[in-house]
Amino acid sequence: xxxxxxxxxxxxxxxxxxxxxxxxxxxxxxxxxxxxxxxxxxxxxxxxxxxxxxxxxxxxxxxxxxxxxxxxxxxxxxxxxxxxxxxxxxxxxxxxxxxxxxxxxxxxxxxx
DNA sequence: CGCTTGACGGGAA
DNA sequence: CTTCCCGCCAAGC
Numbered sequence: 001x002x003x004x005x006x007x008x009x010x011x012x013x014x015x016x017x018x019x020x021x022x023x024x025x026x027x028x029x030x031x032x033x034x035x036x037x038x039x040x041x042x043x044x045x046x047x048x049x050x051x052x053x054x055x056x057x058x059x060x061x062x063x064x065x066x067x068x069x070x071x072x073x074x075x076x077x078x079x080x081x082x083x084x085x086x087x088x089x090x091x092x093x094x095x096x097x098x099x100x101x102x103x104x105x106x107x108x109x110x111x112x
Numbered sequence: 113c114g115c116t117t118g119a120c121g122g123g124a125a
Numbered sequence: 126c127t128t129c130c131c132g133c134c135a136a137g138c
């Protein structure tokens with residue numbers, strides 16, 4: 001059985017729209033786990049994210065966190081580019097692509 | 113059991 | 126830009 005924290009993180013991950021990204025720390029905050037950015041990274045590495053948009057999670061500074069040149073890095077890069085997110089190497093503009101959850105999205109979350 | 117790691121983050125130098 | 130450093134803490138070893 002997966003940890004409750006992991007379930008919340010994965011549930012939120014599924015809500016991130018195509019073409020938009022969130023930072024590890026932002027996802028932790030949304031999950032009610034401030035200061036737990038590393039937990040988000042671990043969950044993404046540990047849990048099965050095959051059916052989820054894991055590629056929409058990037059470092060707070062707009063940098064891909066996977067080792068540059070690795071398979072995962074290439075995969076994330078390709079997926080983002082396919083969604084229209086422009087990247088220069090491992091960098092992208094957070095001002096341009098960071099997801100800001102709207103009221104409707106927040107209400108969805110409260111409606112268990 | 114204590115010590116190290118790590119898909120993090122922010123600040124200082 | 127690049128280190129360092131510290132806070133964070135579950136997993137590995």
